[in-house]
Amino acid sequence: MTSVTDNSRPLINKIQGLASVVMVLGVLAIGAGFSMEPETIYQSYLIGWLFWNGIAVGFLGLLMLHHVVGGDWGFVNRRFLEAGAMTAIVTGVLCIPILLGLPHLYEWANPAKVASEHVLHEKAPYLNTGFFYGRVAFYFLFWAGSAVLLNVWSADVDKTGSHSFRVKARLLSAPGLLVYVLVYTFYSIDFAMSLETHWMSSIFALLMMVGGALSTLSILVILMWRFQSTEPLSKVLVRARFHDVGNLMLAFTMLWAYMAFSQYLIGWAGNLPEEAGFYSKRLSHGFMNVAVALVVLHFVLPFFLLLLRPIKKAPAMIAMVGILFIVMRHVDLWWFVKPAFDGQPGSHFAWTDVAVTVGMGGIWLFAFCLFLKSKLILPVYESHHDRPPVKHEVYLHG
Amino acid sequence: MRTFEEPSGIHGVMASFSDVDSLVSAVGSAREAGYEKLDAYSPFPVDGLSDVMDLKPSKMPIIVLTGALMGLASGVGMQYWMEVIDYPKNIGGRPLWSWPAFVPAVFELTILLGSFAAVIGMLLLNGLPMPYHPVFNVPQFRKASRDGFFLCIEADDPNFDLATTRSFLEKLNPIGVYDVER
Structure with a gap:
């Protein structure tokens, strides 16, 4: 049907080969960590899992957004978005050790703690192991289910060019985004916020979503940078597309700073133990330096870099900004999770905090490449507005 | 003729x-x-x-940046003068220079003067208004x-x-x- 040259395959295989090495090392590191100091490894594991699940689910959010609003940036990257969304299946499996080790991480899952603390007892109707399992099952049913449907339909339209794809994808994505935000809210409360059972913040889930989206866009821009020299993507991954994604990164880093500061300002102004206590832990000792690094490297520096159009239009440069965001996203999650265990075993920096995330990245990337190989690297048909789909020009000349 | x-x-x-x-x-x-x-x-x-x-x-970016920085400086200066020099007050025992509380106004003034600079700079560089x-x-x-x-x-x-x-x-x-x- 299509005689277009596609030499992206060798690059995907190369990345997958690299990923499998990292994956093996990662599994060894996780195993070694579990046999050495269980408390530390659970914390490291949660950080790594929150990081990669945020990216998997972030890809699903971008894919749904693309189906609703359209745009060239989403069309040329649709295969990346689709493969990324599919990895929610993998992060779902990776979630199992957390589900089995809840008492190691969450004090509400520890019956002795719940009996002795009134607040935990009052919150038990929501924060209990059974209900938690049920909610997590629902989250992954929604995430993986939407990802599979959007992928299957998209593979189908490549063969048939059917007009109904766009309608179906939109019908799923528009209400899907609404459910997505709600699911993300409860997911953030369950896995992250419930580490701090006394603390409350109504913007935290959005902050998690924005931070996750930023690291997703960063992975995306690095993929674009790696694939822009392979046919046929070299024809569509032009500088304007890097500019588009760079603009999104700029918007999301501003949003991240805005929300992170709002949350801080309200806690600071209220000066109540529940809210201020959260920050007093995170702004004392060594954690203060991490907080300052977050302000400078997660916002100030990339903000000014992303204001400059030449940087947004240079693939290698914007990919470097992406790497900075990915590192800082990990630091951000570390800074959130670790102080929650202040005064308990394993609350300080451990080598597994980095090793587990990197190793899990190998697993994630391996699966991502597998999903990426299941379809042509560029969708065959594009549809503008409500006109019938037409073959993309790359596929016309062959 | x-x-x-x-x-x-x-x-x-x-x-x-x-x-x-x-x-x-x-x-x-x-x-x-x-x-x-x-x-x-x-x-x-x-x-x-x-x-x-x-x-x-275009010269616009530098014009807007100048406006934004002027907004930032005036936001910081105005609140420092009011809260620390002209009329210091004790609010919940906080230090006089409690910078987190001043950030929203500084932010807004930065945006405001940046937008003014953008509109006025755009008109000037375009040579507007131009009746003929x-x-x-x-x-x-x-x-x-x-x-x-x-x-x-x-x-x-x-x-x-x-x-x-x-x-x-x-x-x-x-x-x-x-x-x-x-």
Whole structure:
């Protein structure tokens, strides 16, 4: 049907080969960590899992957004978005050790703690192991289910060019985004916020979503940078597309700073133990330096870099900004999770905090490449507005 | 009877095109031929047109940044003067210079003066308001706000010569070529 040259395959295989090495090392590191100091490894594991699940689910959010609003940036990257969304299946499996080790991480899952603390007892109707399992099952049913449907339909339209794809994808994505935000809210409360059972913040889930989206866009821009020299993507991954994604990164880093500061300002102004206590832990000792690094490297520096159009239009440069965001996203999650265990075993920096995330990245990337190989690297048909789909020009000349 | 002397009152020569692509390629040819003082007119923004026109980088970013930094400085200065120097008060035992509380106003003033600088700078750099412009002396130019695409090579270009510029434009496959009176 299509005689277009596609030499992206060798690059995907190369990345997958690299990923499998990292994956093996990662599994060894996780195993070694579990046999050495269980408390530390659970914390490291949660950080790594929150990081990669945020990216998997972030890809699903971008894919749904693309189906609703359209745009060239989403069309040329649709295969990346689709493969990324599919990895929610993998992060779902990776979630199992957390589900089995809840008492190691969450004090509400520890019956002795719940009996002795009134607040935990009052919150038990929501924060209990059974209900938690049920909610997590629902989250992954929604995430993986939407990802599979959007992928299957998209593979189908490549063969048939059917007009109904766009309608179906939109019908799923528009209400899907609404459910997505709600699911993300409860997911953030369950896995992250419930580490701090006394603390409350109504913007935290959005902050998690924005931070996750930023690291997703960063992975995306690095993929674009790696694939822009392979046919046929070299024809569509032009500088304007890097500019588009760079603009999104700029918007999301501003949003991240805005929300992170709002949350801080309200806690600071209220000066109540529940809210201020959260920050007093995170702004004392060594954690203060991490907080300052977050302000400078997660916002100030990339903000000014992303204001400059030449940087947004240079693939290698914007990919470097992406790497900075990915590192800082990990630091951000570390800074959130670790102080929650202040005064308990394993609350300080451990080598597994980095090793587990990197190793899990190998697993994630391996699966991502597998999903990426299941379809042509560029969708065959594009549809503008409500006109019938037409073959993309790359596929016309062959 | 009126007689026309030497065309001293000429703003430039204008060519009209039927579609975007011919306009963009005409602008490219004119730039290649060495014309610098030219302008292109279309009913809607054309992607890539400013690239072929090879425009100098706009001064807008630096103007907006200056405005934004002035807003930032005034926000910090105003609140420091009010809260620390002019009328210090004890609020919940906090230090006088409690910077987190001042951030929202500093942020808003940064945006405000940045936007003012953007609007005023845009008007100044565009030379607006401009009640008269010679291109409207060409009756066909009316189409520029509907479905016409125009390229005007202006008379103060060093390479401008009425006859040669005219014949150059005629070679670019236009709908028509018009002299623009001042």
